[in-house]
Amino acid sequence: MHSAPPPIQTPQKKSNVVLIVAIILTVGFCLIVPIMAAILFPVFSQARLSAQKSATLSQAKQISLSLLMYASDNDEKLPPQLTTSAQLISAVAPYDLGGSIDIKSKNPAGGEFQSNGGAQGLSLLRILSPNLAVLVYESAPWERDGGRVVGHFDGSAKYVKQFDEATMLKLDLSPEE
Numbered sequence: 001m002h003s004a005p006p007p008i009q010t011p012q013k014k015s016n017v018v019l020i021v022a023i024i025l026t027v028g029f030c031l032i033v034p035i036m037a038a039i040l041f042p043v044f045s046q047a048r049l050s051a052q053k054s055a056t057l058s059q060a061k062q063i064s065l066s067l068l069m070y071a072s073d074n075d076e077k078l079p080p081q082l083t084t085s086a087q088l089i090s091a092v093a094p095y096d097l098g099g100s101i102d103i104k105s106k107n108p109a110g111g112e113f114q115s116n117g118g119a120q121g122l123s124l125l126r127i128l129s130p131n132l133a134v135l136v137y138e139s140a141p142w143e144r145d146g147g148r149v150v151g152h153f154d155g156s157a158k159y160v161k162q163f164d165e166a167t168m169l170k171l172d173l174s175p176e177e
Contacts, residue, residue: 049144055106056138056149057157062101063113063136064151066092068124076124082115088136105149111140113151118171128172130154137168 070091071078079091085103092101103113113136127133130153138148147161150168160168 049108052106052108053142053149053159057159059102059106060113060136060138060149060151060157061155062096063088063092063103064153064157065155066095066101067115067135068153068155069095071124078119078122078124080121082120083117085112085114088113088115105138105140107138107140107142107149109140109143111138113137114139116169116171118169119153122171122173124153126173126176127153128174131156133171134168137163 067078079087081087082091088103092103095101105111105113115136116134119135124130133153134150135153136151138150141148141163145161146163147159148163149157149159150163151157
């Protein structure tokens with residue numbers, strides 16, 4: 001007579017090892033994810049801020065170039081009225097074929113671009129240092145360092161960390177003829 005084979009026993013040690021590995025992976029994952037998030041959130045925030053600055057620089061350049069095109073079409077003279085946002089928009093609109101120029105800054109602090117009040121109706125031929133003279137600038141400073149994006153009379157744009165309105169908006173002009 002044959003007796004029934006003994007029941008198959010699952011190795012207890014093998015299942016314990018799998019359980020321990022699963023627990024270690026779960027705990028490790030739960031610890032690593034918050035640590036990685038704490039490391040990466042500031043990096044992503046800095047990248048977003050850098051992208052906003054780049055977009056704002058592009059806006060300043062587009063506005064400056066549009067005003068220079070206006071002057072080119074009008075005997076090298078800038079628009080006679082540039083004191084309000086509406087006047088600035090009106091001046092650049094004919095040169096914004098794609099509808100991409102926006103005078104609202106991408107600065108998280110808000111604000112919009114304004115023109116240098118001394119530039120109204122000014123002949124470009126009188127500007128002695130077009131690469132230094134500010135044509136447009138942001139109305140609100142950036143929160144982190146107080147700088148602003150400016151557009152120059154040569155069509156360039158840059159971020160200026162130390163923006164003193166009285167100094168930055170002063171125009172070095174040749175005498176009127």
